[in-house]
Amino acid sequence: MIHTSGLTKRYGHRTTAVDDVAIDVVEGDRYGLLGPNGSGKTTLLRMLLGLVYPTRGRIELLGCPVPRRVADALPHVGALVEGPAGYWHLSGRTNLALVDAAGPGGAGGGRRTRRRRIEQALERVGLAGIDRRPLRAYSTGMRQRLGLAAALLRAPRLLVLDEPTNGLDPAGSQEVRALLTELNAAGTTILLSSHLLAEVEQLCTRVGIMDRGRLVLQDQLDALRAPTGRVIVDSPDADAAVALLDSRVEARNGSRLVVRHAEPAALNAMLVAAGVRVAGLADERRSLEEIVLRRTGAGTDRVPRVAR
């Protein structure tokens, strides 16, 4: 669905916003783009959509080269870029209708189906009951939902969403995640950027991690979170367990032991057979947070004092 190679964007001579990125989003993916603030996520998304022109490198969006033939791909793409936007003095429905009417009529954007599509999209994002109040009277969460509705309006094959749950409360975020999972099950590919790791962890099947303009990691989430070959054991008889396991214990913190062992079930049986009581036992898995923190530096919003 999306394929780039050597994608680079420089602003002036000094700032390299995106540096030699090769990203690959495959049909059916729920792809999460992670990275600190200022790592180039938004610039990358803008380049994919033809808003920002790359300095170097190639982009293919739904098989069309960008920016040259981006107009052929965009009718099948729904996008939410850097927060929702609209005409403040007009109602939500009017806003959706105006932007829809501005584009080409083909590819599911026809005039005759417009009213029905608008109602459907509003229903999906939980705004079916909005009245004729202008946008300026909307709360942040309502605007975010309206932005999502605009992205869904033409049943796109690909959704590109920049921070889709920004400004939503926990229940609202949950609702949006459920909606995105449902759309994905129905065949929509999703590329979203976020710095909410928990969100990506719950929602995505693949992740790409950006740091200072580079794509430092791209993999299936399951592969990243595979067991590490260590088991965490919680036992009130920790001393007995250490005596039994000896050198296999890599770390100890009170009753909590980190044991190098490939089979949690076998380890459990062994401990219990030796009369060691076990309160808890689990595979050690790295959290996405650990992975991200290990692979990335501080965001560009942190500006420490430089020693002279």
Next chain:
Amino acid sequence: MIRVELAKLVRRPRVWLCVGMLCALPTLVAVLLATTRVAPPPGRGQAFLSAVLSNGQLYPAAALAIVLPIFLPITVAVVAGDAVAGEASAGTLRYLLVRPVGRTRLLLAKLVSIAAFVLLAVAAVTATGYLVGVAAFGFGPGAALGQPGGITSLSGVQLSSSQLVLRLAGTIGYIALSMIAVGAIALFLSTVTDSGLAAALGALAVIVASAVLTPLDAAAVITPYLPTTRWLAWVDFFRDPIFWRDIRRGTELQVGYVAVLLGAAWANFTTRDITS
């Protein structure tokens, strides 16, 4: 896209406020003139103001002359300066472009909507001028015979009503073209900055600079190319026969401005990164 732009134009309260103010100023002048009957002496003050006391049908031309130097360019610059920059600062520009709307199409639609606003404004001022003028000053000599009286042209020859309508139409067209050129300046600046206010003020700065240079003898070399030089050439529509030379030159100049600035706006907008 053009239809969408026109819909946005008429749904914008600011547009109607501008048109309302444009119509209010000539109305105020008419009320003052009608109550005091003190007209500026011929040759001083706005064109036609001295003549309207005797015939209200000439008031549309006087109304246009009142709003043309400052008021009309300000409203056109505000509306046109907001065209692209306003979409950019509201964030709607990126959503229009990924809809997708081609950048060239967007720019053309904006120009059409600016032209529509100019025509709306000029037509509204003309209509208001006619109604207010006739109400305040009457039809002039000949009205007693049960028909609108003839109008004396600036050359002293009587014009019939049908001739007047034709000449007024020419005036509206000429002023509208001049204002579309102002709009083109603001539209170009609107693609350069993300602030609609900056674009509007930039366009006004050009107009003011041109107005300062025009009467300056030392600037005679560039005077023929300044945008405001022939703004008042439409007065020649009210001579008999119509004095075409300045009108034609003015038309060529304004068409040139529109073409060059639209080209510059296109070149800038189609190659620009949209980071708003």
